[in-house]
Amino acid sequence: xxxxxxxxxxSGASGRRLRGAAxxxxxxxxxxxxxxxxxxxSATIQTSFWRxxxxxxxxxxxxxxxxxxxxxxxDLICIPGWxxxxxxxxxxxxxxxIHFEPLGWPRELVESCFSAPFLIRxxxxxxxxRRLTGRLLDAGAWPPALQHAAHGLACRCLAAAIEGLGxxxxxxxxxxxxxxxxxALALVEEALHRPLAVDELAATAGMRPxxxxxxxxxxxxxxxxxxxxxxxxxxxxxxxTEGQTDLPAVARACGFPxxxxxxxxxxxxxxxxxxxYRTGQAARALAIPTAPAMExxxxxxxxxxxxxxxxxxxDRAASTRPGNPxxxxxxx
Numbered sequence: 001x002x003x004x005x006x007x008x009x010x011s012g013a014s015g016r017r018l019r020g021a022a023x024x025x026x027x028x029x030x031x032x033x034x035x036x037x038x039x040x041x042s043a044t045i046q047t048s049f050w051r052x053x054x055x056x057x058x059x060x061x062x063x064x065x066x067x068x069x070x071x072x073x074x075d076l077i078c079i080p081g082w083x084x085x086x087x088x089x090x091x092x093x094x095x096x097x098i099h100f101e102p103l104g105w106p107r108e109l110v111e112s113c114f115s116a117p118f119l120i121r122x123x124x125x126x127x128x129x130r131r132l133t134g135r136l137l138d139a140g141a142w143p144p145a146l147q148h149a150a151h152g153l154a155c156r157c158l159a160a161a162i163e164g165l166g167x168x169x170x171x172x173x174x175x176x177x178x179x180x181x182x183x184a185l186a187l188v189e190e191a192l193h194r195p196l197a198v199d200e201l202a203a204t205a206g207m208r209p210x211x212x213x214x215x216x217x218x219x220x221x222x223x224x225x226x227x228x229x230x231x232x233x234x235x236x237x238x239x240x241t242e243g244q245t246d247l248p249a250v251a252r253a254c255g256f257p258x259x260x261x262x263x264x265x266x267x268x269x270x271x272x273x274x275x276x277y278r279t280g281q282a283a284r285a286l287a288i289p290t291a292p293a294m295e296x297x298x299x300x301x302x303x304x305x306x307x308x309x310x311x312x313x314x315d316r317a318a319s320t321r322p323g324n325p326x327x328x329x330x331x332x
Contacts, residue, residue: 024102025104025189026103026154026155026158027100027101027103028098028100028151029049030099031098031132032097033095033096033097033134034094035093035095036055036092036094036095038089040060040089042088043087044084045087046082046083047081047241048081048082048101048233048238049081049100049238050079050080050081050100050102050157051078052076052099053071053078054077054095054096054126054129054130055071055077056073056093058070058091058093059071059093060089060090060093061087061090062079062086062087063085063086064083064116064117067116067117071095075119075121076119076129077117077119078118078161079117080117081102081107083117096130098150100154104182106220106221106230107234109173109220109221112169113170113173118161118164120161125156125160129153132153177219178219180206180215181205181215181219183204184212187200188228188231189231192232192253192255193254194255195255198212198213201224232254232255233269235253236250236251236254236274239254240274241278247274262274
C-alpha cells in the first residue's frame with residue numbers, strides 16, 4: 001500500500017488520517033469445512049495460492065523441507081503460496097479453511113519472505129472463520145454477503161501475515177517505487193489467456209521497454225518475461241487443482257500455444273508435469289470441488305504466448321524448483 005499519514009486539521013496531536021490505495025490485490029478462491037481423513041495421509045501439496053486452516057481438535061500435522069508443525073487448536077495456521085508440504089494424519093478432525101491468492105508478488109519474493117507455515121494467534125480471526133464456515137449450510141445465507149465477508153477475512157489474514165514480518169522482509173514485499181507497476185501487474189492478470197509483450201506492459205506503466213525492464217528487475221528481482229510465465233503457470237496450477245482434465249484447454253486458458261509448451265514450462269517451475277500434478281493435487285487431497293468454466297480462448301501463435309519483449313520467450317535461465325464431502329464454495 002502506498003499511503004500517507006495525515007494530521008487532521010484542528011484536532012490536536014491525536015487526530016490522524018490514513019490516505020492511500022491498496023496495491024496488493026487478493027483473489028478469494030475457496031472457503032469450506034471438511035473432515036480430515038486417511039485420504040490425506042502423506043498427500044504432497046504445492047500451489048501458488050495461500051491456505052489458512054483452523055482445526056477443531058488435534059490429530060493432523062504438516063511437514064515441509066526442514067520443518068514439522070502439528071495443527072494447533074484455536075489458532076490459525078497459514079501456509080504461504082508455493083510451499084511444498086505434506087499432511088500427517090492420526091485421527092479424523094474437522095477443519096475449516098480459506099484459500100486465497102495475493103496478486104503481484106513474484107514467487108521468489110514470497111518464498112524469501114514466507115519460507116514456512118506460521119501461526120496467526122488471533123482469536124477474532126479464528127472466531128470469524130468458524131462463523132463463516134458455519135453459515136455455509138444456512139439456507140438463509142446470502143451468497144454475495146458471504147463472499148464479501150470471506151474476502152474481508154482473507155485480507156485480514158494476509159494483513160496479520162505481513163504484520164508478523166520483520167522490517168527487512170516487509171521492505172522487500174513493498175519496495176520503494178513499486179506503485180508505478182500496479183497497472184502493469186493488473187494487466188498481466190487480465191491477459192494471461194493471450195500473448196502479452198513487455199512493450200505493452202511498459203506502455204501501461206508509462207515507460208519505454210528497456211527502462212521498464214531494468215526498473216522491474218530492480219524492484220522485484222525478476223524480469224517481466226519470467227513473471228508472466230510464472231503467472232501463467234500459477235493459473236495452470238489452479239485450474240488443474242480445480243479438476244480441469246483437458247490439458248490443451250488448460251494450455252489455451254493460460255496463454256500457452258499448446259500442451260507441450262505448457263508441459264515444458266510447468267515442469268521447469270513445479271518439478272513435475274501437469275498431468276502428474278493434476279493427479280497428485282486433485283485426486284489425493286484438497287481438490288477444489290467445483291471447477292469454474294474457463295473463459296473462451298482462441299489458438300495462439302506458438303511464440304507470442306510466452307511473454308518477453310515483443311512476445312519472444314524469456315531466456316531459459318528461469319528457476320527450477322523442484323472423509324466427508326466438503327462443504328464450501330468457490331469464487332472464480
